Amino acid sequence: MTKEPHLTRAPGGAAPPAGPAVLRRANLSLVLRELREHRSLSRADIAEATGLHRATVSNLMAELLERRLVREVGVEHVGAIGRPRRTVALHGAHVGALGMEINVDYIAVHGTDLSGRVLVERRVVYDTMGNGPDSAVRRLGLVAKEAVEAMRRAGAAPAGIAVAVPGLVDVTRGVVTLAPNLYWHNLPLADQLSSILGSLHVPVRVDNDANLAALAEYTSGIAAGTPDLVYLTGEVGVGGGIISGGKLLRGADGFSGEVGHLRVDPNGDECGCGRIGCWET
């Protein structure tokens, strides 16, 4: 069985239909992920690990080198005979990603470059509930702007921002459907943040905090590589994220893992969500 895609276009060729472009993007990601996990590899190693043809890997590598996302690191001699093989590694010092978190009483940012070097790390005390959504989004936008500028000064342009919110999120629209502990309801956070960031042009995504925490633990944290796991958060609220078969489980309406609002005591206290006796209470 082969995972080889139908990909023949050389860089600089005619614009392909959407299919091959999407496939090429996926393959570029695949190669970058492989390099992230193994530090340095030859093109042959990458072909073997990914199931892509050697020629395809060389073609993808040409683009990654041109974009300065990988660099040639050296020559590897395999055994006494055979050609020496050039190895490549992630470069990525000029591309980064910014993670943000907003909770009841703080805003946090964490920015790294592609190699994982931490460029920005900050936690700001902020009364999110008391200040209301408009002020909170403005403050979040200001903290994001400062972090993006700091990363750029450090030489890394953020390719995107992910914002973790303790609530139910419509990920495709970037809307916080309900965050009871923040008193947020149907807040178009991704759009509002994008308009504050304006000319900085950094794409914004919003997701549930426990989902992102589960993904982080699965990709590089304490449960790295564990394909099936449940992550529970318990700050002011209680939430959960589920990784199943190596993928984040979102559920039919995107509310998978939201265990904090399961009723555990029918005679309990009133919850921020308006129901009685949720686990969170």
Ligand SMILES: [Zn+2]
């Ligand atoms: Zn509740």
